[in-house]
Amino acid sequence: MRLTRIALAASLALMGVHAQAQPQSQQPTITETPLRAHLSFLADDLLEGRGTGQRGGDLAVRYLETQAAVAGLKQLPGGGYRQSVKIEGSKLLAGSSVHFTANGKTIAAETGKDIVFGTASGKTEVKLDAPLVFVGYGVRAPEERWDDYKGIDMKGKILVMMVNDPQPTAEEPNRFDGAAYTYYGRWLYKYEEAVRQGAAGVLLIHTVPSSSYPWSVPANGFSHERFHLAGGGNPMEGWITEDMARTLFAAGGQDLDQLRARAETREFRPVELGVSAQAELHSAIRQIDQYNVAGIVPGSDPQLKEQAVIYSAHWDHLGIDEDAPANDKARHIWNGAIDNASGAAALLVMAAEAVKHPARRTQIFLWPAAEEQGLIGSQGYTQHPIWPLAKTAADLNLDSMNFVGVTKDIGVAGAERSSLYATAGQVAAKMGLKLAPSIPDLSGAYFRADHFNFARAGVPAFNVGSAVFSGDGHFEFEHDQDASLAKLVAFKKDYHQVTDKYHPEWDLSGMVQQAQFTLNLGYAVANARDMPTWRKGEAFGLIKR
């Protein structure tokens, strides 16, 4: 889908852009040739899956900064296109142990089967003897008038908590967004809150309904090296199975189900379980220097150029299995062609167009590192932003783009949290597109891509059109609806597998369309009179930036 000049002139007029301030003869236009070239390169086996802390990742950064320079992006204030991100890797070693004690009796727990744990403290040796306290959902949410901690001192305790957030009731069907997941439901939030509480550790009670995944997911995660931003996480964090929780609660004379029911009310107070944990954690810790890549297109308006729109797309994927036999390495590369060579490539093409067509506000193109390791690069960015967050209008993220063909609609899930939704609707209409119908976010998708770090820093943000993850029938293709949808659905078995590879026969017209929409939306934001605002009642809107 390509915009005609007339349609765009009309659209810019409607957006309140002064025609004489934009004297270009041509509008920014995404084309397929450079997009395909960048995509096929970034997804090549030579890039070895762009792994965090691996050579392939370093090559990807080198490529992106080279292309940023070729495109003519302005360098960052300190020079160059790199922003350092200090990452800590932590892996629990054999010989580590944990058991529990209640009323003088020892309760064994088998690592991997009953419990998984590790440290985020950056310390190679952690020794703990600490009481367990059940803290319900472990949530402090002033805007929901909810505080599971009630101001009680949690220093030195191990917090046992439920995943997800307080469930809707007949009286309050909309509390914590009803059936949808809020950030308070995510393990990431719970670990962070435990750090703020000064706790010795966190153990999350696993259930399939509350987490939306089987025990094998945390079990797998903790059997590998885990990454986080360097600088003081929990001495111990992990998960226990529901059976283990039941055993521990009973050992202390408590009933898991009763306490869980109590935790659904605002009156809930933390409960000492009468059980303590004795743990020894021996960990291999390593410090890894990674880099976000970013470049700037200065705005053309003397005042508005102080404000910026950010476009982001993570460059990393899962890398290569460095222990694979040398003659078999190629079969152990997680190329991440869709996730997210596609977004990284699209951003390069968008940046090159933006350089030729400055908008009134400044535009920043950002390729975060280490997204697959827990959105670490974008978290590093919002902790040390290159542009003041208060003057950052929006973040539009691209992660895993459409490789199937042109659509009649575009996915904007998460946009409805802010005025970006209305703007997206206007931009889509100009392109002859509809917005894909929104579906309740039951699995917390909004919290699983880089835009989320901007949201929780108070910047309106969402991921544009992740057709791949909403491919269950919410997209209408221009051609061959059934076959096209089937391709999207089939990708689910390639997601985060070595089979996420680039195929030259891919129809990239849908990717071009998606990139064009994102760029048009960015321009609409960059040229508008006012910055986007959060929807009334949206928790992210209360964040001071």
Ligand SMILES: [Zn+2]
């Ligand atoms: Zn991914």
